[in-house]
Amino acid sequence: MYDFIYHRATSIGDAQSIFKNSEDPVYLAGGMTVLPTMKQRLANPSDVIDLGKIDGLTGVERDGDEIVVRAMTTHAAVAASSEVAAAIPALAALADSVGDPHVRNRGTIGGSIANNDPAADYPAALVGLGGTVVTTSKEVAADDFFTGMFETVLEPGELITAVRFPVPEAAHYMKFPNPASRYALVGVMVVRTGGVVRVAVTGAGPCVFRIAKMEAALSANFRPEVIENIVVAADGLNSDIHAGSDYRAHLVGVMASRAVAACG
Amino acid sequence: MTINVGATVNGKEVSAEVEVRTLLVQYLRDHLGLTGTHVGCDTSQCGACVVHVDGQAIKSCTILAVQCEGANMVTIEGLADGDTLHPMQEAFRDNHGLQCGFCTPGMVMAAVDLVTRYPRPSEELVREQLEGNLCRCTGYHNIVKSVVAGAEAMAS
Numbered sequence: 518m519y520d521f522i523y524h525r526a527t528s529i530g531d532a533q534s535i536f537k538n539s540e541d542p543v544y545l546a547g548g549m550t551v552l553p554t555m556k557q558r559l560a561n562p563s564d565v566i567d568l569g570k571i572d573g574l575t576g577v578e579r580d581g582d583e584i585v586v587r588a589m590t591t592h593a594a595v596a597a598s599s600e601v602a603a604a605i606p607a608l609a610a611l612a613d614s615v616g617d618p619h620v621r622n623r624g625t626i627g628g629s630i631a632n633n634d635p636a637a638d639y640p641a642a643l644v645g646l647g648g649t650v651v652t653t654s655k656e657v658a659a660d661d662f663f664t665g666m667f668e669t670v671l672e673p674g675e676l677i678t679a680v681r682f683p684v685p686e687a688a689h690y691m692k693f694p695n696p697a698s699r700y701a702l703v704g705v706m707v708v709r710t711g712g713v714v715r716v717a718v719t720g721a722g723p724c725v726f727r728i729a730k731m732e733a734a735l736s737a738n739f740r741p742e743v744i745e746n747i748v749v750a751a752d753g754l755n756s757d758i759h760a761g762s763d764y765r766a767h768l769v770g771v772m773a774s775r776a777v778a779a780c781g
Numbered sequence: 782m783t784i785n786v787g788a789t790v791n792g793k794e795v796s797a798e799v800e801v802r803t804l805l806v807q808y809l810r811d812h813l814g815l816t817g818t819h820v821g822c823d824t825s826q827c828g829a830c831v832v833h834v835d836g837q838a839i840k841s842c843t844i845l846a847v848q849c850e851g852a853n854m855v856t857i858e859g860l861a862d863g864d865t866l867h868p869m870q871e872a873f874r875d876n877h878g879l880q881c882g883f884c885t886p887g888m889v890m891a892a893v894d895l896v897t898r899y900p901r902p903s904e905e906l907v908r909e910q911l912e913g914n915l916c917r918c919t920g921y922h923n924i925v926k927s928v929v930a931g932a933e934a935m936a937s
Contacts, residue, residue, distance in 0.1 A: 522782050523801035523847055545848075552843050553825060555802075565801075569848055593837070617913025619828060619891070622837040623844065697826070699912065 518555045522564045529574075529653060529676060532566050536674040539564035544676065546589060546628035549620055574627075574678065577601055582684050584608070588627025588677045593618070595626060605646070607688035607706070611638050614692055616699050627677040630662075633669050633724065635755060636700035640725035641690060643680065645706030645717035651679040666723040685710040691776035692720075693768050695759055702760050703768040707776035709739055716773055721754050721765045731773055741774040786846045790815070791859030801847050806830045808846035809856060817857040817886050821915070828914030831887040831894075832856045838894035840913070857886035860893065868934035869893050869927075878927030880918035888914050892928040896935050904929055 522539070526532035536542045543562035545551055546569075554560040568574065574589035577598040584604050586595060595601055596613035615621055615629075615638055629639045630650060643650070643659040650657045653676045662669055671677070685708045692704035701720030708715045714735040716728045734743045749769045754762035786803075787796035790813060797812040809815045809832065818841060821829030825843040832841045833855040860867035869892050872878065879885045888911070895902060895910045902910065907928045908921070916924060 518802040518804075520782060520800065520802055523784060523845075525847075525850075545845075548844060548848070549825070552845070556804075556823070565845075567845075567848060617828070618894070618910055619831055619838050619840045619913045620825065622839050 519558060519561045521555075521562055524564060524566045525570055526566050526568055528571060529678065532568060532571065532676065533653065533674050535564065535566050539566075542566055544568055544631075546631075547591065547623040547625040549616070549624040549628065550632050550634065551628075568676075579604060579684075580681075584682045584684060585679055586626050586682070587679045589625050590627075592616070592621035592624050592626070592629075596621065604684045605682060605688060607690050607708075608642055608646070608682060611642050611690040611692075611704075611706070614638060614690075614694065614699065626680055630680065631669060631671055631677055633663050633667050634700070635666050635723050636695070636702070636720045638690070638692065638701055638704055638719060641701070641704050641706040641717045641719035642682070643717075644725050644727060645690070645708045645715050646682045646685060646688065647708070647710075647715060648683065649681040650677055651681060652677050660727075663725050668724070683710065687780040689776040689779040691772040691779065693772055703765055703772050705769060705772040705776050707735070707773060707780060709735070709780060712736060714739060718769055718773075721749075721769050723753075723755065728769070728773070735777060739777065739780070741777040744770065744773055744777070784847055786850055788849055788851060789853045791855060799846055801845065803846045804842055805832070805834075805844045805846045805849055806841035808849075809841060812846075815856050815858050819883055819886055821883065821887070826913075826915065827884065827887070828891055829884050829887040831890040831914065833890060833894060836897075838891055855890075857890060860889065867893070869896070869931035872931030872934055873924075873927040876923050876927040876930055878920070878924045880916075880920045884914060884916045884918075888916070888924055888928075892931055893935075895928065896932045900932065900936055902929065902932055 540563040542564040545567045592612045592615045601609045648659045650662045688708040690706045693702045703720045706717045716731045719725045731744045749766040751762040751766040756762040782801045819829040821827035830841040
């Protein structure tokens with residue numbers, strides 16, 4: 518790891534002001550991606566701004582028809598939250614499937630979403646549930662937040678403060694994990710609310726995406742067999758040593774069917 | 782850039798002046814001389830470096846020492862009570878839960894954390910919860926046996 522200047526931010530305003538006055542800064546949340554990247558010398562930030570000691574950025578609460586998760590809440594805390602378990606058990610299960618217990622004790626929802634790894638789990642939850650990302654300068658619908666591989670609408674220095682998830686009628690996240698990393702080779706979040714179904718896919722493509730054909734078919738008839746013959750095109754999907762794009766395309770259909778079946 | 786990092790490790794107040802890029806595992810091993818915590822893969826996969834920070838098991842190769850300023854930490858050296866091994870350590874010995882022993886400190890720390898969350902874990906749950914700890918001797922069977930026995934011992 519290259520040397521850097523370390524800052525322990527005391528507030529969101531403090532963090533943003535340090536960011537503005539630094540040459541090439543990076544925010545440090547749970548550090549589960551930033552630190553490995555720095556250790557491999559793939560990143561060489563001039564300044565590291567630690568968000569870990571800022572008050573008021575952790576916790577989960579129910580607010581009317583939504584679950585609000587503050588940005589620095591760890592995956593372990595989301596998985597263990599009784600509020601989440603009662604309102605959106607699929608979200609608790611998704612959080613509990615990230616990495617391993619030790620990683621879940623450090624990794625945060627805000628960090629995961631800001632990073633937008635193509636194989637991360639949370640983007641599927643956010644887009645599937647039709648959530649909202651709350652930042653220091655705006656509120657963005659999940660559909661508009663993720664713009665490409667490791668890309669989001671976040672501006673330099675902007676911080677996520679919370680994520681809002683509407684409580685659905687039924688939801689299930691079905692994931693085919695990479696057996697070594699537990700990242701999603703393919704993960705599909707199926708969500709049904711008021712007769713409208715959303716299907717969000719992570720791991721398969723460069724960025725989380727929805728499948729309109731499956732959503733239309735499932736909104737008309739919420740049964741796994743109605744999507745059996747919907748072909749997912751392999752064009753543009755990820756292809757690497759872990760799985761080819763054809764296999765990922767096939768897995769999308771399998772995971773989606775299983776998620777629908779598990780919704781009951 | 783260097784910085785002073787103070788914390789409580791195994792019940793003792795400690796502090797050391799370190800470079801800010803110092804990882805917690807380097808702080809423990811190189812600055813405090815606590816070499817029981819091992820560096821295995823150094824890429825947050827193998828779990829040989831697991832320690833407890835403020836009551837939570839974490840991988841000390843993937844956290845900066847400076848992030849642990851003021852924290853209360855426990856390493857493998859802090860488990861035994863004098864010459865009396867912790868029940869989980871005893872269970873690993875009784876059940877031959879180690880072969881080469883390199884992964885053992887992380888396994889034991891992960892196991893103790895697991896038992897605090899799941900006091901009487903099933904064998905299946907133990908296997909699932911140990912997914913962040915690798916044993917290159919592949920001696921998982923006896924490790925799982927040890928954790929289940931250690932959990933029983935801790936409960937009684």
